[in-house]
Amino acid sequence: MIKKPIISAAQAAAKVKPGDVVHLGGFLGCGCPDGIVKALVAAGTSGLTLVANDTGIYNEEKGRSSGPAPLIKAKAFKTIIVSHIGTNPETQRQMNHGESEVVLVPQGTLAERVRAAGNGLGGVLTPTGVGTEVEEGKQKIVLKGKTYLLEEGLPGNIALIKAKKADRAGNLVYAKTARNFNPLMATACETVIVEAEEIVEIGDIDPDDVHTASIFVDFIVQAE
Amino acid sequence: MIKKPIISAAQAAAKVKPGDVVHLGGFLGCGCPDGIVKALVAAGTSGLTLVANDTGIYNEEKGRSSGPAPLIKAKAFKTIIVSHIGTNPETQRQMNHGESEVVLVPQGTLAERVRAAGNGLGGVLTPTGVGTEVEEGKQKIVLKGKTYLLEEGLPGNIALIKAKKADRAGNLVYAKTARNFNPLMATACETVIVEAEEIVEIGDIDPDDVHTASIFVDFIVQAE
Amino acid sequence: MIEYIENKEIIARRIARFFASGDVVNLGIGLPTMVGNFVPQDVTVILQSENGMMGLGPAPAKGDEDKDLTNAGGMPVTVLPGGCFFDSATSFGIIRGGHVDYTVLGVLEVDQEGNLANYKIPGKMVPGMGGAMDLVAGSKKVIAATTHLEKTGASKLKHRCALPLTAAHEVDIVVTDVGYFTVKGGTFHLEEYFAPYTPEWIVEHTNADIVVAPGCKEFK
Amino acid sequence: MIEYIENKEIIARRIARFFASGDVVNLGIGLPTMVGNFVPQDVTVILQSENGMMGLGPAPAKGDEDKDLTNAGGMPVTVLPGGCFFDSATSFGIIRGGHVDYTVLGVLEVDQEGNLANYKIPGKMVPGMGGAMDLVAGSKKVIAATTHLEKTGASKLKHRCALPLTAAHEVDIVVTDVGYFTVKGGTFHLEEYFAPYTPEWIVEHTNADIVVAPGCKEFK
Numbered sequence: 001m002i003k004k005p006i007i008s009a010a011q012a013a014a015k016v017k018p019g020d021v022v023h024l025g026g027f028l029g030c031g032c033p034d035g036i037v038k039a040l041v042a043a044g045t046s047g048l049t050l051v052a053n054d055t056g057i058y059n060e061e062k063g064r065s066s067g068p069a070p071l072i073k074a075k076a077f078k079t080i081i082v083s084h085i086g087t088n089p090e091t092q093r094q095m096n097h098g099e100s101e102v103v104l105v106p107q108g109t110l111a112e113r114v115r116a117a118g119n120g121l122g123g124v125l126t127p128t129g130v131g132t133e134v135e136e137g138k139q140k141i142v143l144k145g146k147t148y149l150l151e152e153g154l155p156g157n158i159a160l161i162k163a164k165k166a167d168r169a170g171n172l173v174y175a176k177t178a179r180n181f182n183p184l185m186a187t188a189c190e191t192v193i194v195e196a197e198e199i200v201e202i203g204d205i206d207p208d209d210v211h212t213a214s215i216f217v218d219f220i221v222q223a224e
Numbered sequence: 225m226i227k228k229p230i231i232s233a234a235q236a237a238a239k240v241k242p243g244d245v246v247h248l249g250g251f252l253g254c255g256c257p258d259g260i261v262k263a264l265v266a267a268g269t270s271g272l273t274l275v276a277n278d279t280g281i282y283n284e285e286k287g288r289s290s291g292p293a294p295l296i297k298a299k300a301f302k303t304i305i306v307s308h309i310g311t312n313p314e315t316q317r318q319m320n321h322g323e324s325e326v327v328l329v330p331q332g333t334l335a336e337r338v339r340a341a342g343n344g345l346g347g348v349l350t351p352t353g354v355g356t357e358v359e360e361g362k363q364k365i366v367l368k369g370k371t372y373l374l375e376e377g378l379p380g381n382i383a384l385i386k387a388k389k390a391d392r393a394g395n396l397v398y399a400k401t402a403r404n405f406n407p408l409m410a411t412a413c414e415t416v417i418v419e420a421e422e423i424v425e426i427g428d429i430d431p432d433d434v435h436t437a438s439i440f441v442d443f444i445v446q447a448e
Numbered sequence: 449m450i451e452y453i454e455n456k457e458i459i460a461r462r463i464a465r466f467f468a469s470g471d472v473v474n475l476g477i478g479l480p481t482m483v484g485n486f487v488p489q490d491v492t493v494i495l496q497s498e499n500g501m502m503g504l505g506p507a508p509a510k511g512d513e514d515k516d517l518t519n520a521g522g523m524p525v526t527v528l529p530g531g532c533f534f535d536s537a538t539s540f541g542i543i544r545g546g547h548v549d550y551t552v553l554g555v556l557e558v559d560q561e562g563n564l565a566n567y568k569i570p571g572k573m574v575p576g577m578g579g580a581m582d583l584v585a586g587s588k589k590v591i592a593a594t595t596h597l598e599k600t601g602a603s604k605l606k607h608r609c610a611l612p613l614t615a616a617h618e619v620d621i622v623v624t625d626v627g628y629f630t631v632k633g634g635t636f637h638l639e640e641y642f643a644p645y646t647p648e649w650i651v652e653h654t655n656a657d658i659v660v661a662p663g664c665k666e667f668k
Numbered sequence: 669m670i671e672y673i674e675n676k677e678i679i680a681r682r683i684a685r686f687f688a689s690g691d692v693v694n695l696g697i698g699l700p701t702m703v704g705n706f707v708p709q710d711v712t713v714i715l716q717s718e719n720g721m722m723g724l725g726p727a728p729a730k731g732d733e734d735k736d737l738t739n740a741g742g743m744p745v746t747v748l749p750g751g752c753f754f755d756s757a758t759s760f761g762i763i764r765g766g767h768v769d770y771t772v773l774g775v776l777e778v779d780q781e782g783n784l785a786n787y788k789i790p791g792k793m794v795p796g797m798g799g800a801m802d803l804v805a806g807s808k809k810v811i812a813a814t815t816h817l818e819k820t821g822a823s824k825l826k827h828r829c830a831l832p833l834t835a836a837h838e839v840d841i842v843v844t845d846v847g848y849f850t851v852k853g854g855t856f857h858l859e860e861y862f863a864p865y866t867p868e869w870i871v872e873h874t875n876a877d878i879v880v881a882p883g884c885k886e887f888k
Contacts, residue, residue: 001723001750002690002712027499027536028522030515053536054576057522066522086575087522095574104574107498108540108582112345115537119757120764120806121336122365122372125346128544128585131563131616134577141346141363143376148346152367164516169750175432176533177500178516183535187765203749208399209433210752211535213722215692215714215767225503225530226470226492251719251756252742254735277756278796281742290742310795311742319794328794331718332760332802339757343537344544344586352764352805355783355836358797388736393530400753401720402736407755411545427529434532435755437502439472439494439547 001169001202006220012193013039015219016048016158023114023185024052025161028087029066031178032056033162033195035223037067040160041074049079051114051156053107053181058088075099081154083107106134109151111184117153118187126151159189162223163212166196167203170217171210179211186216193219225393225426230444236417237263239443240272240382247338247409248276249385252311253290255402256280257386257419259448261291264384265298273303275338275380277331277405282312299323305378307331330358333375335408341377342411350375383413386447387436390420391427394441395434403435410440417443450644452653454595455625458642461486462667463552463591463623467493471549472542474498474583477521479593480552496548498579500539503531520579540579544586551587553580557609558592560656562619562631565611577614584615596624596653603655605629605636626650628667635659640667670864672873674815675845678862681706682843682887683772683811687713691769692762694718694803697741700772700813716768718799720759723751740799760799764806771807773800777829778812780876782839782851785831797834804835816844816873823875825849825856846870848887855879860887 013036016022026032048071056067065073072080072091081103085091094100105113112124125148129135139150161182164175172194174182186192194217237260240246250256272295280291289297296304296315305327309315318324329337336348349372353359363374385406388399396418398406410416418441456479464486467473474496475481484506487493495504497519504519505526513524527533534542542548557565564584567577584590594604605622622629622636626645629636635657641647647660676699684706687693694716695701707713715724717739724739725746733744747753754762762768777785784804787797804810814824825842842849842856846865849856855877861867867880 001714001748027520028518030499030518030522054578082576084576084578086578092574102574104576106577106581107536107579108544108586111536111540115761116348118765119761120351120766122349122351122367122370124340124348125374126544127344127346128582128615130585132581132613134581139365141374143346146346150349150365167750171750171752173432174533174535175516176514176527177497177518179432179533180500180536184537187761187767205752207721207723207747207752208397208403210754213752213754213758213762214750215716215722215762225494225528251740252738254719254738254742278798306796308796308798310798316794326794328796330797330801331756331799332764332806335756335760339541342545343541344546350764352802352835354805356801356833358801391530395530395532398753398755399736400734400747401717401738403753404720404756408757411541411547429532431501431503431527431532434534437532437534437538437542438530439496439502439542 003168004170004217004220006199006222009035009039009221012036012219012221013043015191015193016040016045018045018047020157021049021051023156023159023189024050024068025180025182025185026067027053027180029056031162031180031182032067033160036160036193036195036221037070041070046076048077049081050077051081051154054082054084055080055088055091058090079103081105083110111181113151113154114181114184114188117155118184121153123150123152156189157191159185159192161185161194163194163196165198165200165205166194166220167200167205169202170214170220171205172212172217173205173209174211183212186212192217193221195221195223197223227392228394228441228444230423230446233259233263233445236260236443236445237267239415239417240264240269242269242271244381245273245275247380247383247413248274248292249404249406249409250291251277251401251404253280255386255404255406256291257384260384260417260419260445261294265294270300272301273305274301275305275378278306278308279304279312279315282314303327305329307334335405337375337378338405338408338412341379342408345377347374347376380413381415383409383416385409385416385418387418387420389422389424389429390418390444391424391429393426394438394444395429396436396441397429397433398435407436410436416441417445419445419447421447450649452597456482456595458625459593459623462628463593466550467491472496472547474548474551474587476553478554480554483552496542498539498543500535501527501531501533503528540582543582546586546588548587550589550591551583552591552593553584555592555594555604557604557606557611558594558619558622559606559609560631560635562617563609564592564614564619565609567614568612570612580614584618589620590618591621591623592619594624596626603653605654605656607656637661638664640665642667670869672817676702676815678845679813679843682848683813686770687711692716692767694768694771696773698774700774703772716762718759718763720755721747721751721753723748760802763802766806766808768807770809770811771803772811772813773804775812775814775824777824777826777831778814778839778842779826779829780851780855782837783829784812784834784839785829787834788832790832800834804838809840810838811841811843812839814844816846823873825874825876827876857881858884860885862887
């Protein structure tokens, strides 16, 4: 089995190019590769498109900034594709001032769109959003009397994800609810970088317990 | 957590009613609930529709009959929806003699159709089968210049699946390549019965290692 | 003359009584989360959390928080024995696939057609729908949980929602602090009322079509 | 006068040379499986098996078979360190999603348009496509592996397939026991020939349009 390069968070950040579509794992900060996010803020890369569950929790008074929030604050994104921005008023501010374009996608649809992109499907038919603003501009398909929206795959250039454990080949295991979008994003991007809390030898993970197969992972960062 | 009833293979077989669409786990016999299949043959239930990867391996001379093959031999199915029948000449014979209708579906499409049914999707768009006989009668959709077939969900009345381990709540762990279609079928049927090699107490399976969540499972059969 | 006094506890208390043992339930953030406190001791419900878990347990003791174990509101929680974790596609597969028996959500508006608005006030509040659209479209039964009146005295139950919809025609049950309603045939049906309110008071203070169901009774 | 003698080993030997370390490869049943025996020692390929594994290893010693560990042909196999298992949806997600670098399949017919027929002879043999349609439609590179001539002497390379197609326009490379061809622009391009056959012999014995590529050379 091939070993994957172990790189620093700064080296990981350097692989994100201006204009890239970045898939960032995590759910309100849980399961987000915080070390790479920090390095990416330091790198000052901008003009990115974010694909993530949310824009994290941002509270200036309490000094709280989790998930993608530090990157939002740094104005790294020209486009933000997420299901929720309610815990990050800075996102709302940028949206209201036209500094960023925000595209809101139902969470389950977002998950399927990322999965579709990574799994070679053009899209899926979902009942979610029928009869709401979400259906605008989308093809509707009726099957057996039920109406579905055609939702297309949402691929990315680079996935920045977080795992509990990686072996040197890149097999990943996630912890508890820190799993969320991470395994989906690992399938959907040209380059996949994982920030792992623990890096173990090949053979140390039971092949039945692997959540993401090694072949999806290109680089490994040791989390601090 | 609620405990699920532990029933006998005969009781499991009795839950399959004539005319039911039966999802049967396994891949050329690997990961098939053989005890329930045996009981279902004994019950003599017929007029069923089979959804499975294949019709198993059947070799009369060598006395070999694996996967769905004993049920095929017993003429339990009026309709057989699978990806492969090449290792079971009895299926071909029944097809040629009009004793059973055989519908061949590409394996990846079959997996996605079962998953779609279990996951509330009307269907998926796949490139597989474009330009072949598989596209006949199906809606074609072009996205970004690429042609896809619209493949609809394929739900069932009852799933008969096989696991390595079940806890009393119904959380399942599969072994190696015996996983295959089992976790997908567990999501797609009204009633789900698992034949488990080992039944353990609630709490004995690490929540990160569960392959199928307990809520999908209705009944547990102890494998012999 | 009955004076309206907001009472969230009665809403949570009534909703908790809908569940039977084995039901899979998703409780939204805020008021719906309170429902978990009132489930009868002899009823075992399985709480699903859309960020990826089955068997959601109570908040941990202070100091026992696990950064990798949170609910859909990002708050530390625990997992009960027999629970499990999964990714977001599986989580919403469970939701959309009809494997959740009840979803309980807060509302901004709910109407007699079963339409629900709870994710957006244009030009004012745009938090995003999160998982709400999938939960409402996919769950077997949708329960809207809401105080009956706005602070302004306006009815939250409407003839027709004015705000952008979270989902169309999906609400089955509405529980407010004055009564419990089913939604069918384009009208609210009052099934139970909560003292001191009476069916007459409720009809008078609801800006929507209401039928008082034949068996309508007081909830105790 | 060169006499045609079927030689499957040369086909497997040549195909094995396409791979670079780290490539993910799916080998079909039969001749393609032989390819695994000829991968150079300094090249580490990762074999995917569509029944749900990455890191397919060799057959176990007699007596060490595991009933839960088989390849896509139902035969006992082993898993290499660093391998892993997954369900059929994930397996074909990997295949359709372009995460398999090479798929190697046997053929009944292959034509100059890149069409492949290998799953059905109407009225005679209908085994079903299994995973072949997904593998051919989804893999980055599709290699058709076949003896050059039928037992009857007919060419397996065609102007146009007559049998039902497994996939249209997906074949990138054809390797037979006389040479290695690329497929582009509606024609076969002979890239290498295998002694004792010559480009002239090959063109003469192939019932399809062939261009002898500018750099065409003998494979050793």
